[in-house]
Amino acid sequence: MSTLSQESCEACRADAPRISDDDLKILMPKIPDWTPVVVDGILQIQREYPFKNFKGAMAFSNQVGELAEEAGHHPAILTEWGKVTITWWSHSVKGLHKNDLIMAARCDEL
Amino acid sequence: MSTLSQESCEACRADAPRISDDDLKILMPKIPDWTPVVVDGILQIQREYPFKNFKGAMAFSNQVGELAEEAGHHPAILTEWGKVTITWWSHSVKGLHKNDLIMAARCDEL
Numbered sequence: 001m002s003t004l005s006q007e008s009c010e011a012c013r014a015d016a017p018r019i020s021d022d023d024l025k026i027l028m029p030k031i032p033d034w035t036p037v038v039v040d041g042i043l044q045i046q047r048e049y050p051f052k053n054f055k056g057a058m059a060f061s062n063q064v065g066e067l068a069e070e071a072g073h074h075p076a077i078l079t080e081w082g083k084v085t086i087t088w089w090s091h092s093v094k095g096l097h098k099n100d101l102i103m104a105a106r107c108d109e110l
Numbered sequence: 111m112s113t114l115s116q117e118s119c120e121a122c123r124a125d126a127p128r129i130s131d132d133d134l135k136i137l138m139p140k141i142p143d144w145t146p147v148v149v150d151g152i153l154q155i156q157r158e159y160p161f162k163n164f165k166g167a168m169a170f171s172n173q174v175g176e177l178a179e180e181a182g183h184h185p186a187i188l189t190e191w192g193k194v195t196i197t198w199w200s201h202s203v204k205g206l207h208k209n210d211l212i213m214a215a216r217c218d219e220l
Contacts, residue, residue: 054184058175061189065168074164074191079171081184 004030005105009071010098018095031104037087043096044089045104054081063110071106073099114140115215119181120208128205141214147197153206154199155214164191173220181216183209 004027010016019027028034034045051057061079064086068074078085086107088100114137120126129137138144144155161167171189174196178184188195196217198210 054175054179058172061187062168062172065164065189069164077171077189079175079187079189 004102005109007098007102009073009102016090016093016097018090018093019098019101023098024096024101027098027101031101031108033108034101034104039087039089042089042094044087045096045100046085046087047104047107048083048085050083052082054079057082057084060084060110064107067103067106067110071099071103073103075103075107114212115219117208117212119183119212126200126203126207128200128203129208129211133208134206134211137208137211141211141218143218144211144214149197149199152199152204154197155206155210156195156197157214157217158193158195160193162192164189167192167194170194170220174217177213177216177220181209181213183213185213185217 028036031045034047037044037046049060051060057079061077061084064075064077064084073090076087078087086104088103089095090097090100138146141155144157147154147156159170161170167189171187171194174185174187174194183200186197188197196214198213199205200207200210
């Protein structure tokens with residue numbers, strides 16, 4: 001099992017580094033259901049979680065919201081009937097920080 | 111004040127009509143903060159609500175979710191730090207049904 005989820009999110013400052021290509025290659029296989037996407041030129045990671053209805057989707061969105069509040073790092077949560085799409089990236093680095101991959105791994109454990 | 115929010119959502123069947131251009135022209139001014147958007151060829155209406163933080167955004171998303179469950183009609187709810195973007199359309203008619211505009215008006219009253 002990946003222990004990525006157990007790593008600590010570090011404070012993400014404007015001068016924090018984006019994740020290196022080498023680290024990205026090592027860590028992405030630990031969250032195999034996440035897909036890199038580029039939105040407005042910003043690299044992000046995204047995963048869609050299926051649910052049986054809206055209620056289940058909303059409940060999961062709230063769980064992710066609680067996780068985000070605890071970590072002080074927040075994703076985009078798209079809640080629809082039967083699915084939730086989570087997108088992580090770091091505004092401060094205009095791309096991916098290691099924190100984003102840690103948070104993705106934590107979402108997968110919910 | 112608009113009373114659009116007080117109208118009833120009718121059952122939306124596959125053979126239900128999309129809203130007519132004439133009705134759209136009459137009703138859109140009643141929800142002036144909503145913008146028509148076309149996504150994958152499907153006409154939808156969208157509004158962004160600003161919030162001070164993530165917690166406020168998540169709370170509003172839940173309120174919209176409850177409204178949706180009560181009406182049996184569900185939007186896409188995009189929850190982010192400081193804002194929520196709501197998008198309404200009707201899968202069954204691959205576009206806008208009058209229900210969508212009624213639900214938009216109800217969101218504005220939350």
